[in-house]
Every structure is written in structure tokens, then in C-alpha cells.
Amino acid sequence: MSGTPIVLADPPGPRTRRRILIASVIAVLVLAALITLAAVRLADKGQFDSELWSVFVDKPEIRTLLWNAWLDTLRAAAVGMVLAAALGIGLTIARMSRYRAVRIVATSLVELLRSLPVLMLILFAYLGLPALGWQLSAFWALVLGLTAYNGAVLSEIFRAGIGSIDRGQTEAAAALGLRPMQVFRIVQFPQAVRRMSPTLVTQLVTLLKDTSLGFVIAYSELLRTGRGAVEFLGSRYALPIYTVIALMYIVTNGSLSLLARWLDRRQSRRLDHGHARLAIDSAVAGVTNAPGTG
Numbered sequence: 001m002s003g004t005p006i007v008l009a010d011p012p013g014p015r016t017r018r019r020i021l022i023a024s025v026i027a028v029l030v031l032a033a034l035i036t037l038a039a040v041r042l043a044d045k046g047q048f049d050s051e052l053w054s055v056f057v058d059k060p061e062i063r064t065l066l067w068n069a070w071l072d073t074l075r076a077a078a079v080g081m082v083l084a085a086a087l088g089i090g091l092t093i094a095r096m097s098r099y100r101a102v103r104i105v106a107t108s109l110v111e112l113l114r115s116l117p118v119l120m121l122i123l124f125a126y127l128g129l130p131a132l133g134w135q136l137s138a139f140w141a142l143v144l145g146l147t148a149y150n151g152a153v154l155s156e157i158f159r160a161g162i163g164s165i166d167r168g169q170t171e172a173a174a175a176l177g178l179r180p181m182q183v184f185r186i187v188q189f190p191q192a193v194r195r196m197s198p199t200l201v202t203q204l205v206t207l208l209k210d211t212s213l214g215f216v217i218a219y220s221e222l223l224r225t226g227r228g229a230v231e232f233l234g235s236r237y238a239l240p241i242y243t244v245i246a247l248m249y250i251v252t253n254g255s256l257s258l259l260a261r262w263l264d265r266r267q268s269r270r271l272d273h274g275h276a277r278l279a280i281d282s283a284v285a286g287v288t289n290a291p292g293t294g
Helices: 014-044 060-095 100-115 118-131 138-163 167-175 180-195 197-217 222-233 235-288
Strands: none
Touching: 060 100, 060 138, 060 180, 060 197, 060 222, 060 235, 100 138, 118 138, 118 197, 138 180, 138 197, 167 180, 180 197, 197 222, 197 235, 222 235
């Protein structure tokens, strides 16, 4: 039954639950003590003075600087996500090709890109491609590096999702006369995305955070701009500025996760509606075609 939860281990008993509760309480107390100790140390050094935290009010140019850097970060992440998804889908299709040579090339490319650090891919796009005659701006070098690595990872995620689908669905779709690309587009890919949505969101969040690697090629992303602001204002402003930057990353990644959950719920409702409609149509067709009717 699809609605039956899969149990991988026996549920904990009363004694185990009590131990888990005690360990959780101790962990929370230790974490609270560490946070309190850090806050006291920072307060002793004057890091909570209103003068430091009012810099965003007293100096509107700092707000504008961080805002523009945040937009540049989102722009690089958005373009990288779209291109990485397109590359991942293309590599997934190539790895499912009926031609062995195509499968070998696609698989080799995926393994190669996954084996290289993102930073190396960014540096190659910014420094290596111009040596070959292809000049790229810092923006496109960053996007190309993010696209190459994350496209390979997304291809693996899509392939794992497709591999988890029951082969009977693919065989049934082929029996209905659907071509391989139609089976991929209608049957396999939508289910793979739905099943792997948590992993996809995690990878996209990682892509967004990896835009901070743009500092090595002088791209004006959020973290590099924040570091420049700290160097301009002085190291005593590091805590307020980096705290605001961290909050901006948290809000952005949290919004991405919420959007993914909303899309997943919406897709689930559409699939449930489609299954219900298909069941009704099948029932109607069965009654209409029954012997003695019509």
C-alpha cells in the first residue's frame, strides 16, 4: 500500500524515549549556555553598542550597497539554477539514450564535473577560457562554474529519482504507444522531480550559497561586498554587518524552501485530482462498455 509508512527500525520503547528526552534537554541547555557565554563576551567587548548597530540607519549607503549586492547574488543564483536544471535534464536524457556512445560521453562528463571543485570550475571559466579566445565577464564566469558543477549533480538526482520509479509504469506507457521521450516527459520526469524535491531544494540552496565563491573573480556578490564594507568602516563593525548578511541568506534560503514545499503540495493536489478523474473516466467507460448496455 502506498499510504503505509515504511518502518526501517523498531519504534523506541519507554526507556529509550526517556533517554532521548534527557539527552535533548541536556543538549539544549549546553547550547543555551554556550550562546549566553558568547553573548556575554561580545557585550564585554562592546559589540552590542547601539552605535555599531545603527550604522544601517546612519549610513544609508551601506544599506544600498548590501541591497545591490544581494540582487547581484540572486541574479547569479537564478540564472545558474535555470541553466543547471537545463544541463541536468539534458545529461539525464543523454545517459538514458539507446546509443552506448552517447551514454558513455554523458556519464564521463557527469563524473568529471562532479569530481572538480566549484572554485576550480569558476577559475577555469574566468582565467582559462579567455586563453582559448572566449572572454567572459565575472558574472558569466561565476554562472558557468555553478552551472557545470550543479548541472552534473542535478543529473545524478534526476537519475536517482527516475530509477526509483516502478518499471511497470514505463512498460505500461510504452505499451500504450508512447515514444521514449514522451515516457520521460509525461511519466518519469514529473515523478522523479516530485520524489527528489527535498534533495533538489538542498542542491539549489547550496548553489545559492556557492555564489559567495565569486569573490575570487571580484564579482560583487553579497559576502564580498560585506567584507569590503567591514574593511571600509573598521573591524568593529564586522558583527553587525555579517549578522545582517547571514540573516539575508537565511531569509532567502528559507523562502526557497517554502516555495519548494508549496510547489510540491500544489503538484500533489494536481496529481491526486488527475488520478481521481482517471478513475472516474475508467469507471464510466467500464459501465458504458459493459454487456447489455447501450
